[in-house]
Amino acid sequence: MTQLQIAAADGGSFSGYLALPAKTPAPALVVIQEIFGVNQGMRDLCDWFAAQGYVAVSPDIFWRIEPDVQLTDKTEAEWQKAFDLMNRFDQDQGVEDLKSTLSALREHDATTGKVGSVGYCLGGRLAFLMGSRSDSDANVSYYGVGLDGLLDELRQINKPLMLHIASEDQFVPKEAQDKITAAVAGNALIAAHVYEGNDHAFARVGGAHYDAAAAQTANDRSLTFFGEHLKS
Structure with missing residues (x-):
């Protein structure tokens, strides 16, 4: 497992799983975790993005609470711990750590300096905020939670953003989807x-x-989007 050490803006450091493409320098992606930590699923996503030609890093955004969290979605105990971590997570500090990750990737020898973000669930919310609070070149949010409460941030977005919204999302009511x-x-x-x-x-x-078909459609759209904004 390859790790990237990232310096936090307020001191200390944290790690991120790093996957490199066959050919570098390449554009890069900050791959933002769900509530389960940088688990096998997130590492697999980084490897997949690397296979598509991106330097991919999934930073440990729970490091200030508990480093190296790796949960699954298979047991009630893991779900409860994941929700506890999410509830204790400082969103604003998390965005600052993601911005530090972005800066580390811009300076990394393997990258072209073009860097975007992609996030899932909690990470989807943070990818939305990367669009309004960072200089990330392009951002993709998969079923981001609570976006309806962040709509004031839209006025700060000046880089391309893609949202993938599930119509029957149990964590995002229809009314919230309509607002977004x-x-x-x-x-x-x-x-x-x-x-x-x-x-x-x-x-x-x-x-x-x-849903394999929906996932394929969303992933194809994301790759086309990143190709347009990070590889050109």
Whole structure:
């Protein structure tokens, strides 16, 4: 397992799983974890993005609470711990750590300096915030939670953003989905895709709500998006 050590802006350091493509220098992605930590699923995602030609890093954003969390979605005890970690997580500090990761990637010898972010669940919320609070070149949010409470951030977004929204998301009510899609409608920088009939985490391989067809469509859209904004 290859790790990247990242210096935090306020002191100390944390690690991230690092996957390198066959050819470098290459554009890079900050791959933002779900509530389960940098587990095998996140490492597999980094490896997959690397196979598509990106330097991919998934930083340990829970390091200030408990370093090296690696949970699954298979037991009630793990779910409870994951929700506890999410509830204790400082979102604003987390964004600062993601910005530190972004800076580390811009300076890394294996990258071109073009860096985007992609996040899932909690990570999808943070990818949205990377669009408003960082200089990330492009950002993708998969079923981000609580975005309806962050719509004031839209005025700060000046780089391309893509949202993948599950129509039957158990954590994002229909009313919230409608607020989000209405708020971003007509914004040339933001593309919002709704996946009808799909629940939260439809792109999590092996998850209870995994939908291979919807995941393929979302991933293809993400790769096209990143290709346009990071590889050109």
